[in-house]
Amino acid sequence: MKNDQIALYLNDHPEFFNQYPELLARIQAIAPEDMPLKPVKTLNIADRILKRAQADTEHMKNQLVNFMEISQENEKIQENLFAIDRIIMYSLNFSQMIGQLREEIITRFKIPGVQIILMDGDEHLMERCLKERLDKNAIDGLQFVDTDTVSGWFGTDLSPVLRAEMTEDSESFGADSELNLQSEALIPIILHGNLIGAIALGSDNPHHFHKGLRTDLLERTADKLGIAIENVLLLDLMKNQPVLDSKTGLYNEMYLEPVLRREFGWAQCYGKSLSLIKMHIDSFEELVNTYGKSRIQKVLQEAGKVLAENSRGDDIMISSGEGDFLILLPDTAQQGAGQIAQRIRKTLITHMFPELENDCVKIIFGVAATGKGIESPADLLAAASDALEKAQQQKDSALTV
Numbered sequence: 001m002k003n004d005q006i007a008l009y010l011n012d013h014p015e016f017f018n019q020y021p022e023l024l025a026r027i028q029a030i031a032p033e034d035m036p037l038k039p040v041k042t043l044n045i046a047d048r049i050l051k052r053a054q055a056d057t058e059h060m061k062n063q064l065v066n067f068m069e070i071s072q073e074n075e076k077i078q079e080n081l082f083a084i085d086r087i088i089m090y091s092l093n094f095s096q097m098i099g100q101l102r103e104e105i106i107t108r109f110k111i112p113g114v115q116i117i118l119m120d121g122d123e124h125l126m127e128r129c130l131k132e133r134l135d136k137n138a139i140d141g142l143q144f145v146d147t148d149t150v151s152g153w154f155g156t157d158l159s160p161v162l163r164a165e166m167t168e169d170s171e172s173f174g175a176d177s178e179l180n181l182q183s184e185a186l187i188p189i190i191l192h193g194n195l196i197g198a199i200a201l202g203s204d205n206p207h208h209f210h211k212g213l214r215t216d217l218l219e220r221t222a223d224k225l226g227i228a229i230e231n232v233l234l235l236d237l238m239k240n241q242p243v244l245d246s247k248t249g250l251y252n253e254m255y256l257e258p259v260l261r262r263e264f265g266w267a268q269c270y271g272k273s274l275s276l277i278k279m280h281i282d283s284f285e286e287l288v289n290t291y292g293k294s295r296i297q298k299v300l301q302e303a304g305k306v307l308a309e310n311s312r313g314d315d316i317m318i319s320s321g322e323g324d325f326l327i328l329l330p331d332t333a334q335q336g337a338g339q340i341a342q343r344i345r346k347t348l349i350t351h352m353f354p355e356l357e358n359d360c361v362k363i364i365f366g367v368a369a370t371g372k373g374i375e376s377p378a379d380l381l382a383a384a385s386d387a388l389e390k391a392q393q394q395k396d397s398a399l400t401v
Contacts, residue, residue: 113202182206192265248304275337284323334369
């Protein structure tokens, strides 16, 4: 230790001299002018504690101010995102939703580049008919990009991609000289655990989007956008095509594909069961030949009424053809679906069809559920069809697989 360090230590620790009183006396006897070191203005313990407390108070004050500024900024962000969420969740028109969403993000967050990118593939919820219809009336800020390209932007964990101080053209915006983008963010749109597109945000500030930037609020918005797109497309389908069967009052086969794909996706994403009952009125053509179309029409109406009355809130009843019905049962395992099929069968069998003789209507069921070997909506539908075929061969009232 240097002399000045020793002097400071001894000044702070007078207890050192307890065992050397003569040394303390000799030091105290030294005249100031004879001191080998210039007097150092040191603080005693009480003064140091007070100074530290004052420093801590100032630090806490600065922290509080910083916290308040961050809180106010977060409140502003939350307010803006809330307004955007309202547009997403309450829009009933696909084109209008995309346009308003883009306009709001540009205005509220001062981000010049905003693109909604949807994957162009038959395996995703973007039906080809939608793309063809939109191609005739393009929407600003909406792109359809091939599946491989969009998938290549993200890793296997589908994490957001943030790029700062860009020196090359943006992969999502391309070489748009008017925007002069210097940083960008790609937020994946995930639906039922599957990637269906991305929200691309571009800024002329090279440090606006950078690694380490929190993206949880943007990811939440992207999730809501995925759900909204699915809902709007279903509404669009129902609005532009008849989805109710005039004979039974149930949904028709046109509604089957999108709703089966949606429910299967939700079941896979959240680890829930999904069951499908396929029901067939046996010898339907013979009934028509025997009783005539008009009388059998009333049978179908009665069957549709019984199915509707026996459905739970989330069950989906579909008339899929002449004497054929599909019953989609969310969050229902195979055993429960079999019990529901038996209950429906008993209700139908004991129902007094006013136009036909008693016991002349025979009902056959095939039941399938998600599980081993069922990896797609098509697999579930095929399993229910196989079960129905086996039941027909065995002339059984119901058969599960």
